[in-house]
Amino acid sequence: MTPEDVLERLDAPLSLRRRVGYVTLTLTGLAGSGLVGLLWLTEPGLPPRTEVAFAVLVAIGLCWAVFGGWALTRRAPLYAQDRVVAGWLGLGAWLLFTAGALVITTLRHRLEPALVVVVLTLGVLAVVNLRHARRARSALLRRKARLSRLS
Amino acid sequence: MSDELLVVRCQLGEREAFAELVRTWHGAVERYVGRMLAGPDDDVVQEVWLAVFKGLPGLRQPDRFAPWLFTVARRAVMNRLRDAYARPEPELVDDVPGGDEAEAVVDRETLGVALAALPAREREVLMLFYLEDLPLDACAQICAVPVGTVKSRLNRARGLLRDELVRKGYEG
Numbered sequence: 001m002t003p004e005d006v007l008e009r010l011d012a013p014l015s016l017r018r019r020v021g022y023v024t025l026t027l028t029g030l031a032g033s034g035l036v037g038l039l040w041l042t043e044p045g046l047p048p049r050t051e052v053a054f055a056v057l058v059a060i061g062l063c064w065a066v067f068g069g070w071a072l073t074r075r076a077p078l079y080a081q082d083r084v085v086a087g088w089l090g091l092g093a094w095l096l097f098t099a100g101a102l103v104i105t106t107l108r109h110r111l112e113p114a115l116v117v118v119v120l121t122l123g124v125l126a127v128v129n130l131r132h133a134r135r136a137r138s139a140l141l142r143r144k145a146r147l148s149r150l151s
Numbered sequence: 152m153s154d155e156l157l158v159v160r161c162q163l164g165e166r167e168a169f170a171e172l173v174r175t176w177h178g179a180v181e182r183y184v185g186r187m188l189a190g191p192d193d194d195v196v197q198e199v200w201l202a203v204f205k206g207l208p209g210l211r212q213p214d215r216f217a218p219w220l221f222t223v224a225r226r227a228v229m230n231r232l233r234d235a236y237a238r239p240e241p242e243l244v245d246d247v248p249g250g251d252e253a254e255a256v257v258d259r260e261t262l263g264v265a266l267a268a269l270p271a272r273e274r275e276v277l278m279l280f281y282l283e284d285l286p287l288d289a290c291a292q293i294c295a296v297p298v299g300t301v302k303s304r305l306n307r308a309r310g311l312l313r314d315e316l317v318r319k320g321y322e323g
Contacts, residue, residue: 079164
């Protein structure tokens with residue numbers, strides 16, 4: 001087997017598009033199931049069939065999120081630059097979720113304190129994650145520059 | 152370009168660096184796997200590279216890439232050689248009489264021929280120390296044993312190798 005054969009076989013796990021795709025899938029699954037769950041919780045007096053339908057939708061979203069998370073940890077790991085992209089996507093997903101949650105709660109004329117806590121916590125997590133990813137990438141870029149000067 | 156720089160570029164996610172890393176180290180991985188399994192095994196080599204690219208983002212010491220790579224390769228090889236590694240290790244020895252003489256015999260060419268006849272643990276330390284030119288502490292890290300155990304295995308391996316070479320008709 002030549003190095004080129006190895007690289008050809010590694011094409012899938014090394015594909016940036018695939019890695020970003022898994023991140024998007026995970027975040028979409030989480031945000032989607034979160035918003036559907038919020039609709040479900042804030043809608044009073046739902047018939048059992050509708051409740052089942054909501055539960056199925058939440059479960060589908062969570063399944064996609066679990067699959068994406070599994071793929072990112074087992075099949076296509078995130079490198080420093082990918083983590084920054086994933087951090088921005090996470091922030092985008094949080095904004096989307098926040099906008100959706102605001103629309104849903106505004107339509108129902110009530111803002112639950114518990115929901116505000118959840119939204120703020122998720123926001124802090126998204127910002128901290130992005131900051132951590134940017135710092136890690138900066139540290140590697142500095143190290144690369146130093147090593148490049150030496151060699 | 153140094154391995155450390157190459158690994159840092161990989162950790163950043165540079166695609167060309169991955170290709171360069173594979174081109175630089177593929178021969179060593181293939182040689183290690185082939186000699187440990189007494190024949191080439193593309194599946195194991197592939198398994199090693201997959202594990203390397205999964206583990207690279209978490210590698211904390213890019214300057215210690217070579218020992219880490221062989222640790223990953225060893226894990227893949229061990230999965231195939233579970234029986235060989237499961238056998239109890241003979242009592243450790245501090246030195247073997249005639250060790251220097253045996254060391255003189257050990258050159259890369261003859262070593263490669265007789266390696267296949269040695270037990271897995273001894274074959275492994277000889278390969279890492281003599282064929283891959285890794286220092287004792289790196290060998291110890293890869294084999295997950297103290298440096299003293301590596302020295303002892305090397306002594307025993309040289310003795311076994313000398314016997315094997317004599318049996319094959321080589322003269323010291």
